[in-house]
Amino acid sequence: MNIPAVSAAEQEIEKLMALHPKGFDLSLDRIRRLLEALDSPHRKLPPVIHIAGTNGKGSATAFCSALLEAVGLAVHVHTSPHLVNWHERYRIGVKGGRSRIVEDDMFAEALRRVAAANAGQTITVFEILTAVTFLLFSEQPADAVILEVGLGGRFDATNVVERPAVSVIMPISLDHQPYLGDRVELIAAEKAGIMKRGCPVVIGKQEYSPALDVLVESAERLSCPMAVYGQDFSAHEEFGRLIYQDEFGLADLPLPRLPGRHQIANAAAAIRAVKAAGFALTDAMIEKAMATVEWPGRLQRLTEGRLLELAPKDAEIWVDGGHNPGAGEVIAEAMAGLEERRARPLYLVTGMINTKDPVGYFRAFADIAEHVFTVPIRGSDAGLDPVALAESAFDAGLVAEPAGSVAEALAEIVRRQLPEAVPPRILIGGSLYLVGNVLADNGTPPK
Structure with missing residues (x-):
C-alpha cells in the first residue's frame, strides 16, 4: 500500500x-x-x-x-x-x-x-x-x-x-x-x-x-x-x-x-x-x-536501493534487527554459512540501544568479522553512543571504530577496498530501529 x-x-x-x-x-x-x-x-x-x-x-x-x-x-x-x-x-x-x-x-x-x-x-x-x-x-x-x-x-x-x-x-x-x-x-x-x-x-x-x-x-x-x-x-x-x-x-x-x-x-x-x-x-x-514466506529486516539482503550505490562495487549488504546474544549467535552462524564466506571479508555496521548486551552480541562475531563500524540510531533517544559501542566490540575481541552514520561507514569501507580485492559482505544491524532507518534511507520499506 x-x-x-x-x-x-x-x-x-x-x-x-x-x-x-x-x-x-x-x-x-x-x-x-x-x-x-x-x-x-x-x-x-x-x-x-x-x-x-x-x-x-x-x-x-x-x-x-x-x-x-x-x-x-x-x-x-x-x-x-x-x-x-x-x-x-x-x-x-x-x-x-x-x-x-x-x-x-x-x-x-x-x-x-x-x-x-x-x-x-x-x-x-x-x-x-x-x-x-x-x-x-x-x-x-x-x-x-x-x-x-x-x-x-x-x-x-x-x-x-x-x-x-x-x-x-x-x-x-x-x-x-x-x-x-x-x-x-x-x-x-x-x-x-x-x-x-x-x-x-x-x-x-x-x-x-x-x-x-x-x-x-x-x-x-x-x-x-x-x-x-x-x-x-x-x-x-x-x-x-x-x-x-x-x-x-x-x-x-x-x-x-x-x-x-x-x-x-x-x-x-x-x-x-x-x-x-x-x-x-x-x-x-x-x-x-x-x-x-517473507520477514523484512531479518537476514534480509538488499538487492536494490540507494545504499547499494554507496557500498563497494558488487558488495553484499545484509540487514538484521537481532540485538541480543542469542540473536547474535544465529546471525553469525548464518553469515558464516553463506557461500564464499572465506573469500568475502565481513564488515559489521552496528547500532544498539542502551537496554541490550552489546559485548554478548559482538562476541558471536569475534572469529568471522573483519572490522566493526558503530553508528548512532536516528530517532531514538535510547541509542548507545557509537564510541561506547565500539569499546564494547573491542571488549568482545573485535577491531572497531565509531562512524557518524551508516553512509559514513560505507564510505570508509569503500576507502579501504583495494582495486583487486574480493567485494565485501556488510551486515548492518544490532537494532530493529537501525534497520528501520536503513530500509527507509534505502527506499525499500516493508510492503
Missing part, C-alpha cells in the same frame, strides 16, 4: 505520544478497562495463534502466516515493533491472497475510536495500539489471527485473549532483563504466562534446559495439550531439503527462503503450531509456504 508522507495515523499517534507514556508498564488492568469500553473486541476474533519468545517469534509469525495463506485463508497479523511505518504492525487478511498492511484511513479511524473510548485515562501508547489491533481484527472478516507478543507474555497487553487456538513459545534467552528477570528460567516463566488452561501449547527449540523445564512444567500445570521441539516434533536439513517429522508423519520439503539454519527449527514450530490450532496442512501447502 502507499502510505502518505504525512499519514493521518501517524498524526494521531503523535497526539497520543504527547498525552501518554511511551514505555512499558506491564499490567493488564488498563487494557482490560479500555477493551471493555470498546465492547470487548478481543472476544470477537477468529482463532488466535499467540506467539511469545525472546528470539524467533517474528519468524514464527511469518511462517504461520505463510502456511495459513497457502491454505487459502484470510489471516490477520499483528507484529511489533515496526521498521519504518506504524502501519506495518497490522496486516489485514485477504481471502486467497497475502495479508495487506492496514490502509491509513482505516488505521487513523481506529486510533481515534480507541482514544475516545479511553477518555484521557492513564494508559501507555502500546496498550492503545494493542486495543487498535483487537478493534481492527474483530471488525474485518478473517479465518485466523496471528498475534505476536510485544514484551514478555504474562503482563503483555496482548495477553487478554482468553482461549487461544494455540500458544507458541519460541527460544528463550536473556533480553529485557529489567522487566523480565536476569535468569532464563525467570524470563521463561514470564513468556509462559500466555499459556491458558486446557489450550494447546507448542514449545519451539530451546537452547537452555532450565527454560525448557519451566515451560513444560507450566503447560503441565495448566493441563495444556503440549508439543515440544525435539520430543514431539523436529526438523533437520538433509541433502538441501527440510525434513520435518511429528506424530502425524514425515514430510520432505524445500528449505525455507528465509536464510539461516535456525529458520529450520522456526519453520518446524510454525508447522506444528498451525496443526495444533486445528488447521489441516498438506505437504504441497507447506512447500508453497516455504517458498513464499
Whole structure:
C-alpha cells in the first residue's frame, strides 16, 4: 500500500505520544478497562495463534502466516515493533491472497475510536495500539489471527485473549532483563504466562534446559495439550531439503527462503503450531509456504536501493534487527554459512540501544568479522553512543571504530577496498530501529 508522507495515523499517534507514556508498564488492568469500553473486541476474533519468545517469534509469525495463506485463508497479523511505518504492525487478511498492511484511513479511524473510548485515562501508547489491533481484527472478516507478543507474555497487553487456538513459545534467552528477570528460567516463566488452561501449547527449540523445564512444567500445570521441539516434533536439513517429522508423519520439503539454519527449527514450530490450532496442512501447502514466506529486516539482503550505490562495487549488504546474544549467535552462524564466506571479508555496521548486551552480541562475531563500524540510531533517544559501542566490540575481541552514520561507514569501507580485492559482505544491524532507518534511507520499506 502507499502510505502518505504525512499519514493521518501517524498524526494521531503523535497526539497520543504527547498525552501518554511511551514505555512499558506491564499490567493488564488498563487494557482490560479500555477493551471493555470498546465492547470487548478481543472476544470477537477468529482463532488466535499467540506467539511469545525472546528470539524467533517474528519468524514464527511469518511462517504461520505463510502456511495459513497457502491454505487459502484470510489471516490477520499483528507484529511489533515496526521498521519504518506504524502501519506495518497490522496486516489485514485477504481471502486467497497475502495479508495487506492496514490502509491509513482505516488505521487513523481506529486510533481515534480507541482514544475516545479511553477518555484521557492513564494508559501507555502500546496498550492503545494493542486495543487498535483487537478493534481492527474483530471488525474485518478473517479465518485466523496471528498475534505476536510485544514484551514478555504474562503482563503483555496482548495477553487478554482468553482461549487461544494455540500458544507458541519460541527460544528463550536473556533480553529485557529489567522487566523480565536476569535468569532464563525467570524470563521463561514470564513468556509462559500466555499459556491458558486446557489450550494447546507448542514449545519451539530451546537452547537452555532450565527454560525448557519451566515451560513444560507450566503447560503441565495448566493441563495444556503440549508439543515440544525435539520430543514431539523436529526438523533437520538433509541433502538441501527440510525434513520435518511429528506424530502425524514425515514430510520432505524445500528449505525455507528465509536464510539461516535456525529458520529450520522456526519453520518446524510454525508447522506444528498451525496443526495444533486445528488447521489441516498438506505437504504441497507447506512447500508453497516455504517458498513464499517473507520477514523484512531479518537476514534480509538488499538487492536494490540507494545504499547499494554507496557500498563497494558488487558488495553484499545484509540487514538484521537481532540485538541480543542469542540473536547474535544465529546471525553469525548464518553469515558464516553463506557461500564464499572465506573469500568475502565481513564488515559489521552496528547500532544498539542502551537496554541490550552489546559485548554478548559482538562476541558471536569475534572469529568471522573483519572490522566493526558503530553508528548512532536516528530517532531514538535510547541509542548507545557509537564510541561506547565500539569499546564494547573491542571488549568482545573485535577491531572497531565509531562512524557518524551508516553512509559514513560505507564510505570508509569503500576507502579501504583495494582495486583487486574480493567485494565485501556488510551486515548492518544490532537494532530493529537501525534497520528501520536503513530500509527507509534505502527506499525499500516493508510492503
